[in-house]
Amino acid sequence: ETGVTQSPTHLIKTRGQQVTLRCSSQSGHNTVSWYQQALGQGPQFIFQYYREEENGRGNFPPRFSGLQFPNYSSELNVNALELDDSALYLCASSLSSDRYNEQFFGPGTRLTVL
Amino acid sequence: DAKTTQPPSMDCAEGRAANLPCNHSTISGNEYVYWYRQIHSQGPQYIIHGLKNNETNEMASLIITEDRKSSTLILPHATLRDTAVYYCIVRVVSGGSNYKLTFGKGTLLTVNP
Numbered sequence: 527e528t529g530v531t532q533s534p535t536h537l538i539k540t541r542g543q544q545v546t547l548r549c550s551s552q553s554g555h556n557t558v559s560w561y562q563q564a565l566g567q568g569p570q571f572i573f574q575y576y577r578e579e580e581n582g583r584g585n586f587p588p589r590f591s592g593l594q595f596p597n598y599s600s601e602l603n604v605n606a607l608e609l610d611d612s613a614l615y616l617c618a619s620s621l622s623s624d625r626y627n628e629q630f631f632g633p634g635t636r637l638t639v640l
Numbered sequence: 641d642a643k644t645t646q647p648p649s650m651d652c653a654e655g656r657a658a659n660l661p662c663n664h665s666t667i668s669g670n671e672y673v674y675w676y677r678q679i680h681s682q683g684p685q686y687i688i689h690g691l692k693n694n695e696t697n698e699m700a701s702l703i704i705t706e707d708r709k710s711s712t713l714i715l716p717h718a719t720l721r722d723t724a725v726y727y728c729i730v731r732v733v734s735g736g737s738n739y740k741l742t743f744g745k746g747t748l749l750t751v752n753p
Contacts, residue, residue: 559740559741561743566745567745568727568745569684574740616684618683618684618741625733626672626689627739629686632683
């Protein structure tokens, strides 16, 4: 069983640029959630994708967008990067038929915005 | 989801039991208590969850008070590898795909040799 993987591991961008982060779900999982974790804080929910559509969103502006592909992998796109977007971005996969929705997290992508 | 309160940090000696408290006084009848932990520079890892009965698995035990307003996660024999931030989360279990985890700041558990 393959776990959740994310790429890249680290990324440095400058303010105003755009970034794409990638996530491969655990085998058999059909739901992907993205979280942002600022230094010293707990992860904050960005959005969730199920059947290639956004299925719930946290308090993040529209410049945070995503995609889910037929193989259930996912992308997080952030436009017009701001300094405060510097954080660890976590992807978590789960199975919609699992009543308890156990989420399996990837190792994260560390984004630094200069 | 109900809010949780945890101490910011705790210490524990290696080999001893680590008891991590969590207050969730506004928990609703259909909300479960979940525990996750995050080892430095890794993604959070599921530990255990429960509704009202005490639960035990290979990682830990979860003790929920009778009024469900608080709970304790117990690591019976803490090791250095258990040093991590532990998050207590309360959420409704409804099945389907539309749900999120609401993390607080958690408790940094440091296991000392």
